[in-house]
Amino acid sequence: MELKIACIAGDGIGPEIVREARKVLDKIAECYDHEIKYTDILMGGASIDVHGVPLTKEAVAAAEAADAVLMGSIGGDASVSPWYKLPPNLRPEAGLLGIRKALNLFANLRPAVLYSELSGACPLKTEISGKGFDMLIMRELTGGLYFGERKTVEENGIRKAVDTLVYDENEIRRIAVKGFDIAKKRKKKVTSVDKANVLDSSRLWRSVVEEVAKGYPDVTLEHMLVDNCAMQLVKDPAQFDVILTENMFGDILSDEASMVTGSIGMLASASLNDTKFGLYEPSHGSAPDIAGKDIANPIATILSAAMMLRYSFDLDKEADAVETAVKEALKEGYRTADIMSEGCRKVSCTKMGDLLVEKICK
Numbered sequence: 001m002e003l004k005i006a007c008i009a010g011d012g013i014g015p016e017i018v019r020e021a022r023k024v025l026d027k028i029a030e031c032y033d034h035e036i037k038y039t040d041i042l043m044g045g046a047s048i049d050v051h052g053v054p055l056t057k058e059a060v061a062a063a064e065a066a067d068a069v070l071m072g073s074i075g076g077d078a079s080v081s082p083w084y085k086l087p088p089n090l091r092p093e094a095g096l097l098g099i100r101k102a103l104n105l106f107a108n109l110r111p112a113v114l115y116s117e118l119s120g121a122c123p124l125k126t127e128i129s130g131k132g133f134d135m136l137i138m139r140e141l142t143g144g145l146y147f148g149e150r151k152t153v154e155e156n157g158i159r160k161a162v163d164t165l166v167y168d169e170n171e172i173r174r175i176a177v178k179g180f181d182i183a184k185k186r187k188k189k190v191t192s193v194d195k196a197n198v199l200d201s202s203r204l205w206r207s208v209v210e211e212v213a214k215g216y217p218d219v220t221l222e223h224m225l226v227d228n229c230a231m232q233l234v235k236d237p238a239q240f241d242v243i244l245t246e247n248m249f250g251d252i253l254s255d256e257a258s259m260v261t262g263s264i265g266m267l268a269s270a271s272l273n274d275t276k277f278g279l280y281e282p283s284h285g286s287a288p289d290i291a292g293k294d295i296a297n298p299i300a301t302i303l304s305a306a307m308m309l310r311y312s313f314d315l316d317k318e319a320d321a322v323e324t325a326v327k328e329a330l331k332e333g334y335r336t337a338d339i340m341s342e343g344c345r346k347v348s349c350t351k352m353g354d355l356l357v358e359k360i361c362k
């Protein structure tokens with residue numbers, strides 16, 4: 001089949017990791033007889049440097065014209081990069097928020113899995129990590145505090161800032177449906193995370209999630225307050241299957257969940273709308289401190305490309321092939337610097353990509 005993929009290499013380590021993911025996709029296309037048509041799109045700092053803005057209308061149109069978008073990472077070091085001297089709506093992150101909104105990518109899937117080969121990297125005690133864990137954070141991505149009205153004013157010489165957390169029931173319902181649909185295919189448990197003891201938006205969240213749950217009698221629903229969830233993630237991560245939550249809570253909890261795996265360089269993500277279209281990117285950031293050194297871990301981006309094959313193209317066999325190649329390389333002891341441990345073989349970003357390419361259809 002023909003796969004139209006738009007690529008956003010972005011900033012920092014973005015170009016290196018996207019290059020490796022493309023190598024892997026090209027090998028998949030060659031073995032399984034697909035044709036990939038890539039278009040390159042500028043976003044974030046790379047777009048600011050050329051166009052003065054982090055996302056152009058043309059970039060959004062090019063993404064829309066593709067079947068899926070593969071992204072590296074955007075942003076730089078805010079303490080030194082000139083991008084952060086610009087007003088907030090012109091900084092690299094505004095490009096990412098802009099494309100999420102423009103393409104209606106309301107469902108952000110962030111799996112956090114403890115790979116048995118990497119269990120040594122898990123910062124938790126072995127009696128906790130020994131149980132293993134495999135959870136998926138389903139984060140609402142186009143509403144809440146990120147997109148509510150905000151302003152900074154001065155009243156009687158006192159500076160005051162306001163951010164608004166808004167959700168309507170339809171926004172909650174559509175993400176809840178995605179959460180339950182995916183839980184049905186996994187361990188059949190949804191933990192809906194909110195702050196219903198304080199926030200109205202959370203009380204509405206809880207009641208809409210309960211309505212949706214009625215349509216999924218085989219899926220267990222539990223509610224958890226976000227502060228408790230932050231604690232449970234380090235106390236007993238094995239209890240979770242799908243964590244369903246709003247935008248800001250999901251942002252925070254997904255970083256925590258990825259840290260608990262000990263290997264954020266391994267974690268993929270998908271941002272989906274109501275169609276098969278999706279934007280796929282690693283859960284980690286642009287790591288400007290190691291950019292251009294060929295030491296970044298490309299696996300999260302490569303696993304994001306596998307999610308793309310699975311969710312946007314329904315190519316499960318091909319996605320399995322990529323995931324199996326990753327597991328084999330880990331089993332054989334190959335590690336990039338971020339996941340290196342004693343007795344393993346340290347490889348560069350490029351070398352890791354080469355090894356995975358070799359393992360596909362060998």
Ligand code: IPM
Nearest residue numbers: 075093094096097251254283
């Ligand atoms: C993420 C990031 C973004 C977010 C930033 C870069 C705007 O932290 O994808 O989790 O907060 O959503």
Ligand code: MG
Nearest residue numbers: 251252254255
């Ligand atoms: Mg984040």
